[in-house]
Amino acid sequence: VSRLDLGGITVVSGAFALWVALTDAVLLYLKPSMRPYLVVAGTVLVLTGISVIGHELIARRRGTADASVDGQPADEHRHEPSTVGWLLVVPLVVAVIVGTDPLGAFAATRQVANRTYAADSIDLGAYLEASSFGGQTPALRVLDVVRGVSQADQRPLLDGRTIRLIGLVVRDGEADSFLLTRFVIGCCAGDAQPVQVRVRTNGTDLPEEDTWVQADVIVDVEASPTVPNGLDPVIADLVSLEPVDAPSEPYEYP
């Protein structure tokens, strides 16, 4: 790895970080509060790489080019990292040829587990009672529904009320229901955990797996467990269903 390569790899890594950070792609991978850090890191890398390339080009013009470039004994001042450094171009290549996607149904079926967010408290009452929502159905996060159902004082607030959820369709072989799924991420998509509501379609056609839907549902408080988890999720009845585009912010945050 010559000093020009070093600068080049640094610029490419920084440019990739900046590209991700300055488009909505960053929301497929990180929580939004990480975005400024990625912008700063990308900028620093691009400037550092340009400085390295600039210094090397000046040195070459003066004929004092670096040992690792022009073949002098390398151990005089050896500062070339190992060839593993080339791997830094791989993230860019993966993003371009595989594409940028949020976690899908595959991840949900891999991770269905008896995990729970039960103990987190939420004040659904303040939200649901405070506004008339301009005649619209009140929208809730899947995580809020799961938390609400698990809290004795919040549970009755959901009873019989139509709420609007947006999520990913995951099918588990049931003929008359699907799992409306969102992922909760603490830091990055690598620590994502699914939260799900089982939506009984009651005769409506099941939506395609891995598509996004907006579902107006009524939570069946009687049938839902008091401590919902991946194996024993909240149960709701479908009121109306509409396909939607994947939201730019596909994950929920604890």
Add this chain to the structure above:
Amino acid sequence: LSRVVWIYLPVVLLSHRAFADLFDSGAVRNWATIFLSVTLQALPFLVLGVLVSAALSALVPPTWLARISPTRPLAAVPVAGLAGALLPGCECSSVPVAGRLVERGVPPSAALTFLLAAPAINPVVIVSTAVAFRGDASMVGARFLASLLTAVTVGALWSRRQDIGDLRSLVPAHEHGTKLDAFTTTASTDFVQAGGFLVLGATIVATLQTVVPSNVLDAVGGSGIAAVAAMAVLAVVLSICSEADAFVAVSLPQFSLTARLVFLVVGPVVDIKLIALQAGTFGRPFASRFAPLTFVVAVASALLVGSVLL
């Protein structure tokens, strides 16, 4: 290799998703999302780490650090542990900094204590643990104590054999030219060296998360030896950022608090991403001895502290 990369990279970029159909499978997309998120999540912290490390080598006179650090390794160990708590950031920052500290003559045991203490007991991690466990002071305290105990114990064990593996693989700082030249070349070198290994680590993490369903470990549950072992292995495999691991730990109520403490203590000091970074900075022989030692000490510390506090 240089020519191959610089010629084919623009070609790949211009092809713009021409291959996307080839990779239209849930598993491949899942792999790519996890691979990119692990890499991007670590990137800002790695950049912070190489900037601090480059500043150490470009701005701090070579002998100064060695002169101010305590001569007796055992005395240096607790100081480094507390210094580690002050550098905010995840585990990815502390690896290049620790490498540079050793190169500047700081006793390896102290540098390694810093390496282990920095990610585990810094303020950001303490706050996110408190938030995830809703202010459960015993869990926050237990995590802090067990992590500090791990760092100090490993440092003390290592000080008996002042040897940090194959030090030759530490790339020396660039010490000629202007200050800016020295600073940017050192930062760039450290970044490319550590970053390549970070990508390698992210590849393994994404592959394991895609191939092995996490239900396998979740199914264990309980509070016995099996639960502790499962949580320790899960921490290594998942390679979750130490800011986020508490949120995962809190969502696994089928495991005992002590088993979850093991998860929180092991994760920031031994995981796949970190082993790859250490192998890149200190060499593979070092990583192959350091990681198992740290793993055992971390599990033991967590069990000890957990049995007293939880």
